Every structure is written in structure tokens, then in C-alpha cells.
Amino acid sequence: xxxxxxxxxxEIEKNDSFNLQHIFECGQCFRWNKETxxxxxxxxxxxxxxxxxxxxxIIFNGMCEDNLKDLVTKYFNLNTDYEKIKKELxxxxxxLRTSIEFGKGIRILKQxxxxxxISFIISANNNIPRIKGIIERLSKQYGKRIEYNCKxxxxxxxxxxxSKASVEDLRKLGLGFRDKRIYETTKLFLEEKYDxxxxxxxxxxxxxxxxxxxxxxxxxxxADCILLFGLNRFDVFPIDVWVRRVxxxxxxxxxxETKVKKEEIENLxxxxxxxxxxxxxxxxxxxxxxxx
DNA sequence: ACCCAGGGTCGTC
DNA sequence: GACGACCCTGGG
Numbered sequence: 448x449x450x451x452x453x454x455x456x457x458e459i460e461k462n463d464s465f466n467l468q469h470i471f472e473c474g475q476c477f478r479w480n481k482e483t484x485x486x487x488x489x490x491x492x493x494x495x496x497x498x499x500x501x502x503x504x505i506i507f508n509g510m511c512e513d514n515l516k517d518l519v520t521k522y523f524n525l526n527t528d529y530e531k532i533k534k535e536l537x538x539x540x541x542x543l544r545t546s547i548e549f550g551k552g553i554r555i556l557k558q559x560x561x562x563x564x565i566s567f568i569i570s571a572n573n574n575i576p577r578i579k580g581i582i583e584r585l586s587k588q589y590g591k592r593i594e595y596n597c598k599x600x601x602x603x604x605x606x607x608x609x610s611k612a613s614v615e616d617l618r619k620l621g622l623g624f625r626d627k628r629i630y631e632t633t634k635l636f637l638e639e640k641y642d643x644x645x646x647x648x649x650x651x652x653x654x655x656x657x658x659x660x661x662x663x664x665x666x667x668x669x670a671d672c673i674l675l676f677g678l679n680r681f682d683v684f685p686i687d688v689w690v691r692r693v694x695x696x697x698x699x700x701x702x703x704e705t706k707v708k709k710e711e712i713e714n715l716x717x718x719x720x721x722x723x724x725x726x727x728x729x730x731x732x733x734x735x736x737x738x739x
Numbered sequence: 740a741c742c743c744a745g746g747g748t749c750g751t752c
Numbered sequence: 753g754a755c756g757a758c759c760c761t762g763g764g
Contacts, residue, residue, distance in 0.1 A: 474746055567746080574745040577761055623759025628748080666748045687746040732746075 452493075452593065455515035457507040464529035465505055466552020467498060473553050473733040475676045477566055477579045478586075478603070488595075490586070491522055492559060493602050495595040510595040524557055524679070536727055539719050542697045543727060546734035553729050555679060560643050561636075562603040563677030568628050568664035570672070577621075584620045585609070610637045628664030635662065652680045667709070675725040684716040684724040693735040 467487050471479040479489035486499035496509040496519075507519050520526065533551065537544045565585075570578050582603070589604035589611060610633050617626035635641050641658070649655045652674060659670040671685035684690075686709055694712045695704040720727040 568748095570745095571747040572745065572758075573747085573760085574762075577745080580761090618759085621760065624748090624757090625759080664748070668747060672746070685746070688744085689746070736746090 452510050452512055455507075455509055455511045457515045457519060458504045459525070461500060461503045461505055463551060464533070465500075465523070465554060466550075467500060469550045469552035469733065470523070470554050470556070473550060473729050474575060474736070475556055475672075475729065476558060477575070477582050488600075490593070490600050490602055491518060493591065493593065494518060495593050495600045497596075510593055521557055523554055527554070529554060532723060532726055536720065536723055536730070539727070543720075543730065546730040549737070550730050550733040553726075553733060555681070555726060555729060556676060557679050558676050559603065560647060560673070560677040561606060563673050564632070564659075564662070564665070565603075565609070565629060567669045567672045567676075568632060568662075569622065569625055571625060571628075571664065571666075571669065573623075573625075581621050585612075588612070588616075588620060606633060606636045609633045625664060631663040632665070647678065652683065655680075656683075671725075675728075681725045682722045684713060684720070684728050686712050687732075689732050689735050690728055693731050 467485075468481075471481075471487055471489075476489075479487045481487055482497070484499065486497055488495070488497045490496075493512040494509055494515075496507060496511075496515075498508075499506050507515055509515055511518065533547050537547055566578070566582055569581055573581075583601075586601035586603050589608045590601040591608075593600045593602065609629070612620075612630070612633075614626050614630045617629055622629060636643070641662070646655060646658060649658070655678065656670050656674060659665050659673055660667070665673070668685050668687055671683045674680040674683045675685060686694075691707060691712060692704050694715060695701055695707050698715055699707055699711065701707045716724045716727070
């Protein structure tokens with residue numbers, strides 16, 4: 448068990464830029480599960496949270512080590528004005544207006560850098576249900592247990608905790624060919640060849656990206672996801688099969704989407720969405736995937 | 740049963 | 753710079 452834990456409660460007013468399904472099922476996170484009552488339960492750091500929307504309230508309950516208000520304010524970026532962002536992005540074109548209308552309650556989370564790094568290495572050539580399963584098994588095996596409402600939850604394993612896993616252990620948990628990548632990257636951080644705090648403190652997004660790309664299992668797409676979801680660099684534009692598809696269909700119209708150059712999509716995103724490209728990406732990704 | 744694709748990366752040419 | 757291989761699993 449972790450240090451002193453207590454039940455906490457916090458509420459805020461409901462608003463149009465906060466929808467649990469939009470936030471948790473737009474592909475940015477893998478540790479939230481929908482309950483039968485429509486609420487979501489998940490783990491943030493050493494805290495277990497349940498979140499529900501009732502009447503005019505967004506209600507946070509949890510077994511927490513950190514102050515719940517501070518925790519959710521940071522994690523959900525509650526001080527970021529999404530009404531303003533959506534208004535800005537709506538000016539771009541009809542397509543973006545449609546995707547924003549579809550996923551108007553999306554917010555980009557500020558997730559833990561280590562968890563985001565490992566989770567998105569796992570995401571390579573993988574599908575979301577399986578990614579969630581792998582992370583769940585990793586946490587159960589190597590994370591810390593937290594009991595909440597008579598159920599067990601497990602924190603995402605720290606560097607030290609994850610370093611206990613051998614390549615074979617990871618393979619047994621279903622990591623597939625990503626086993627070695629996770630093992631090697633974990634070792635680099637354990638041996639302090641890289642430092643999370645140091646990376647967090649680098650202002651220049653390009654510089655951070657270069658460092659991330661040195662890590663086993665981190666290519667351009669994974670690096671951009673880490674920059675967006677772990678470091679909230681909203682100007683990066685992760686390009687996966689779905690985003691490639693939607694950008695090709697909307698703007699480029701190449702007969703074979705796989706032939707479209709990444710650079711062309713990147714430039715297009717930069718021109719059209721500028722500093723909000725990453726947020727635009729989430730609206731487009733969620734819209735395309737859910738209506739496919 | 741079989742095939743395909745999935746929030747790609749890596750090694751090789 | 754392009755191309756195939758790669759673990760595994762849910763859905764067609």
C-alpha cells in the first residue's frame with residue numbers, strides 16, 4: 448500500500464467542454480473503465496477516482512493520496528478554456544466544426560510522463576482493447592494495490608517497479624514484440640541515462656522530441672503522443688492510421704492513403720490548425736473512429 | 740477456420 | 753528513403 452490514503456470528494460459545475468465518454472474514449476488514455484451507472488473509475492498516480500456527472504454537477508470521489516481538487520484540476524486541465532479553443536478551431540472549416548460538435552466534451556489530459564511513455568510504446572501496431580489489457584496486467588503485476596469500495600486497483604508501475612520485470616516476464620504478460628523495448632527503455636531510466644524531471648523541464652518541444660526518439664520503441668508517432676498527452680504540447684500532431692485516413696479524405700484525396708507523405712499531413716496541420724493542431728487531432732481522431 | 744488490421748518501430752537494403 | 757517483419761487478439 449502507498450502512504451496515507453483517505454476518501455475525498457470534490458465537485459464542479461457541469462459544462463459543455465467536459466464529457467466523460469469523450470475524454471476517456473478518444474484514445475488518449477487507457478486506464479479508465481465505464482461502470483454500469485455510467486460513471487468512470489480509474490487510477491491517477493497513487494489515487495483511485497470515480498467520476499460521475501449528475502444533474503448540474505461533475506462529481507469526483509476517490510481514495511486519494513494527493514489533494515483531490517489539485518489533482519483533478521491538473522489532470523483534466525480545468526484551467527484551460529476549451530470554449531475558446533473550440534471557437535478558434537471552428538473557424539478553420541466545416542469538417543473541424545463537425546468533428547468538434549461530435550466530440551465537444553473532449554479535453555486533453557495531463558498524464559504522468561512515465562506512464563504515457565510506456566503506454567504509448569505498448570500502443571505500437573496494437574489496438575486499444577489489447578493495449579488496455581496489457582497495461583492492466585502490468586499494473587496488477589508490478590504496481591501497488593489500492594483498495595477502494597471493496598475493490599482492488601493497481602497503480603501504474605514506477606521505473607523501479609517495472610525494472611523487476613524481465614523480457615520473458617513481459618512477454619508472458621502479452622506484450623509481444625514490445626517486451627524488449629519496454630525492458631530497454633526502463634533500464635535506461637533506472638540507470639539514470641535519462642531523467643523524467645529533466646525532460647519535463649525542457650521548453651523546446653523539438654529538443655524533447657529528439658530525446659524521446661532516442662528511446663527504444665519510440666518513433667515519431669509515439670513521441671508526438673507523449674508530447675501531447677504527457678507534456679501537453681498542443682502544437683504537435685500525432686499521425687496514426689486514423690488521422691492519416693481522415694486527413695487524406697478531407698483534404699488530400701489521394702487514391703491510396705498509405706502513399707501520402709507524413710510531411711504533407713504535418714504541414715497541412717500546421718497551416719490549418721497552428722498551435723492547436725494536437726487538440727484538432729483529437730477531435731478528428733475521435734470523430735473518424737466513432738463514425739467509421 | 741481463415742484473414743485482417745490495429746493510436747508503428749526497427750533492421751536491412 | 754522504402755519495405756517487410758513483428759506478438760497478439762478481437763471482429764469480419
